[in-house]
Amino acid sequence: MDPYYLVLTTVTLASIYGLLALGISIIWSSLGMINMAQGFTFAVSGYGAWLVAQNISQSGIAVIAAGVLTGALSGALIGAIAFIPLYDKPNFPLRSLIATLAISLCGGQFLLWIFGPRVKALPKIFGYGSYHIGTAVISREKIGSIVCSVALLLITLAWSKNSRRGLEIRAMMQNPEGAALVGVGLRSTAMSVMMVTGAMAGLAAVLLSQNYFVSPFAGATPLVKGMVVALAGGLGSVSGALIAAVLIGFIEAVTAVGLGGQYVLITQFLFIIAVLLIRPRGIGGMIEHSRE
Amino acid sequence: MTAKTQARDMALVGRRRWLPLARSHGSASWHRVRYPLTRRTPLLFETRYNPFTLATERRLVTVRPIAWVLMLALLAVAPPLLGNNSFVGAATLFEMYAAINIVWMLQIGTAGIFSLASLATVGFAAYGSAALSIYAGFPWWAMWLVGPAFGLVFGVLIAIPATRLEGFYYALLTVGIAELCRVYTVQSQPLGAANGGLFGTDGFVPDSMSERHGIILGFYAAFVLLLGALVLYRMINGQRLGRLLRAAPEQHEAFAEALGINYRAARIQVFLISSAALGGIGGFYATLLHGATPALFTMDQLLLLLAMIVIGGIGTAEGAVLGTLIVVLLDKVFISLGPSRLIFIAAVMLGTVLFLRGGLFGIPAQYQAWRGKRQSERRAAQSDKGGEIMPEEATEIADKQAIYTKRFDANLRAELKRLISDQLIEEHRTTMGKRRSDALERVLAHFRSAAVADKYAVLAVKPFAEYRIIALSGRRGVPPRVVDDRLFATPEEALHGVFLKRVQDLMDS
Structure with a gap:
């Protein structure tokens, strides 16, 4: 087993998983909502990027920007449908979960209806070619996706640490009622959370579409993966999600090399179940009542 | 009248x-x-x-039992008599989905374990029994017998995390497990990855039967399955296990535990029993459709099932059945639209969660709550109800005569208030002991007929020199109280003072 290859694969997977998981985790902790429509955001941003690549520009920046923007819009749409009307109603967590599931069902069919079942390919925005690091070979797209996702993660973390909006979001994560009492607007904060996490999913969509195709139901697998990574990391914990992303990426890389690709999901799940049996709130999970 | x-x-x-x-x-x-x-x-x-x-x-x-019997009788008779083959097929599917949803409701509602792996349990058992049929030659009745065993095994596996995880953590994990099953069945060659499913199992319809008769036999077998699911629901939810769990609802587990209820064991028990039942449905599925497909594990299929129970209302068997009926009907009515009919179903689902608290069967309760809210808002907006009893209060008062008396008094006071004027008061002052107008007599008659308690009276402190207004206590042995410290020189002045006080009380009422 080549250690360089292992490390590179782990980092690539971890950066993508981190991007997927962080969105779900932040939404859960700040809005108290499980966003099952993140997969729809993922698919729709792929199509947004594809439309721009077809009609406007093939340049990498334009494609990424289109994906990120579509993701943010889709996040705002989900927030407007599933959060704003429901957040003060009884039984909110379950109802919003079902609403986001309905959006994802509706959205997938809608995309299928408009764009048809044929998959689309995005342009290779990082170009072709590869580099040697140690004994391993790494392609430009892998480097590009690592750099982009790490950059977006860092920007998001810095934004949430330093900006006023980030402070508001963190206040809402800790105590929504208290935040509302001191003048943090729940609706506007929620919409910005939805847009930021949507943008994350949009970027992840563009990055993953370098290897996979854009299709109406492309979001299902990333959604499930992001969800279980967020679960293992502890819903609501940013550091936990990142640690879990690295661990799960590592396990995927080791399994793929050592046992074969078809066992990846099984080992991942055994790992996650083991983590959850030991720590039911995940690696860095918050205690439930600290959110309430 | x-x-x-x-x-x-x-x-x-x-x-x-x-x-x-x-x-x-x-x-x-x-x-x-x-x-x-x-x-x-x-x-x-x-x-x-x-x-x-x-x-x-x-x-x-x-009237619920009557409605159940009528509806089930209609379901048993109508489709085979009236419908063509595809309609009977749709009714069969409806019965099977309804059975799955009822058993699932046991997990979600009764046991309170929010598992989204119900269809995965069915799929696991369907694949297991189909594989045994194909590779070990099991006949259809043996598949029905091993189905629950597979369901139980799957149930045990997914119940292990359920002992530690709560609510959404568990829901998300079960979604992941269903995805794991899907990926495995799509990739595994022995499970028919190349054919898009595992087909060719033994069926319970004899080859000698005509196609129509075979479909009707399948329909009635599914009907018996649905009845079995309903009986199971009743046996668990309505009897000892269900009662134990109803005593330990969410947030009140500690209290139930203090009463000696082992709610964890009861939950796991219900979960395992329902998993075995789902496995039985899986075995039936494999014999009815002659195999199993990875579609059983997809997110969309799970979503359809979730739409069914959400539309009907989570927590009741009739909600599960009604929601299943609506979704299957939508699915079949709009079949010409192709896959985009799922948009309709998703829209119905979205509308249900956005506007309804507990699905369609929660509408009466929600309407009553809404009406009660509106009524109390209206009552609060009314500044003055004039001493009358509002209709909602009236239902709580057993002596209806009291309501009419109050209403009469209120009307009388309103009538008398209209008579009060400065001229009337002046007339009272000047015509003491003389003949008075009709209006003043009416007012005075009302004042005089008041109850003795708190009735005003005149006390002669020093006869022909000092008079005071007092109020009678209305109880024997309790002296009257002094109303104020005004002194009147003559009894006429004091009587007029009493009149003014009464007028003021009337106008204030």
């Missing part, structure tokens, strides 16, 4: 009860028809005395 019908209308104000009433006899009040060897009754009657006619009345507490 006779007095009797008026009285009945009065009783109906506010909360109308449309349940039919039957005449009864006192000695029949406690007569019950019971199922043999149990204390259960087919229909629950309540006997009470009508407060107006004093006649005994028997009232059916709930």
Whole structure:
């Protein structure tokens, strides 16, 4: 087993998983909502990027920007449908979960209806070619996706640490009622959370579409993966999600090399179940009542 | 309108009860028809005395059992008689999905374990029994027998995390497990990855039967399955295990534990029993459709099932069945639209969660809550109800005469208030001991007929020199109280003072 290859694969997977998981985790902790429509955001941003690549520009920046923007819009749409009307109603967590599931069902069919079942390919925005690091070979797209996702993660973390909006979001994560009492607007904060996490999913969509195709139901697998990574990391914990992303990426890389690709999901799940049996709130999970 | 019908209308104000009433006899009040060897009754009657006619009345507490029997009878008879083959096929699917949803409701509602792996359990058992049939030659009845065993094994596997995880953590994990199963069945060659599913199992329809008869046999087999699921729901939810769990709802587990209820064991027990039942449905599925497909594990299929129970309302068997009926109907009516008919179903689902608290069967409760809210808002907006009793309060007062007395008094006071004027007061002052106008006499008659308690009177402190206004206590032995410290020189002045006080009280009322 080549250690360089292992490390590179782990980092690539971890950066993508981190991007997927962080969105779900932040939404859960700040809005108290499980966003099952993140997969729809993922698919729709792929199509947004594809439309721009077809009609406007093939340049990498334009494609990424289109994906990120579509993701943010889709996040705002989900927030407007599933959060704003429901957040003060009884039984909110379950109802919003079902609403986001309905959006994802509706959205997938809608995309299928408009764009048809044929998959689309995005342009290779990082170009072709590869580099040697140690004994391993790494392609430009892998480097590009690592750099982009790490950059977006860092920007998001810095934004949430330093900006006023980030402070508001963190206040809402800790105590929504208290935040509302001191003048943090729940609706506007929620919409910005939805847009930021949507943008994350949009970027992840563009990055993953370098290897996979854009299709109406492309979001299902990333959604499930992001969800279980967020679960293992502890819903609501940013550091936990990142640690879990690295661990799960590592396990995927080791399994793929050592046992074969078809066992990846099984080992991942055994790992996650083991983590959850030991720590039911995940690696860095918050205690439930600290959110309430 | 006779007095009797008026009285009945009065009783109906506010909360109308449309349940039919039957005449009864006192000695029949406690007569019950019971199922043999149990204390259960087919229909629950309540006997009470009508407060107006004093006649005994028997009232059916709930019409639910009758509705169930009628609907199930309709379901058993109508599709094979009236429908063509595809309609009977759709009805068969409906029965199977309804059975799955009812058992699933046991997991979500009764056990309170939010598992989204119900269909995955069915799929696991379907794949297991199909594989045994194909590779080990199991006949159809053996598949029905091993199905529950597979379901139980899967249930045990997914129950292990359920002991530690709560709510959404578990829901998300089960979604992941379903995805794991899907990926495995799509990739595994022995499970028919190349054919898009595992096909060719033994079926319970004999080859000698015609196609139509075979479909009808499948329909009735699924009907029996649905009945079995309903019986299971009743046996678990309505009996000991269900009662134990109802005593330990969310947030109150600690209390239940203090009472000696081992709610964890009860939950896992219900979960395992329902998993075995789902496995049985899986075995049936494999024999009915001659195999199993990875579609059983997809997110979309799971979403359809979730749409069914959400639309009907989570927590009741009738909600599960009604939601299944609506979704299957939408699915079949709009079949010409292709996959985009799922948009309709998703829209119905979205509308349900956005506007309804507990699905379609939660509408009556939600409507009542909404109406109660509106009523109290209206009542609060009314600044003055004039001493009258509002209709909602009226239903709570047994003595209806009191309501009419109050209403009469309120009307009388309103009438008298209109008579009060400066001229009238002046007339009272100047015509003491003389003949008075009709209006003043009316007002005075009302004042004089007031109850003795707190009635104003004049006390002669020093006769012909000093008079005071007092208020009688209305109780023997309790002295009157002094109202204020004003002194009057003559009894006429004091009487006019009493009149002014009464007028003021009238105007304030």
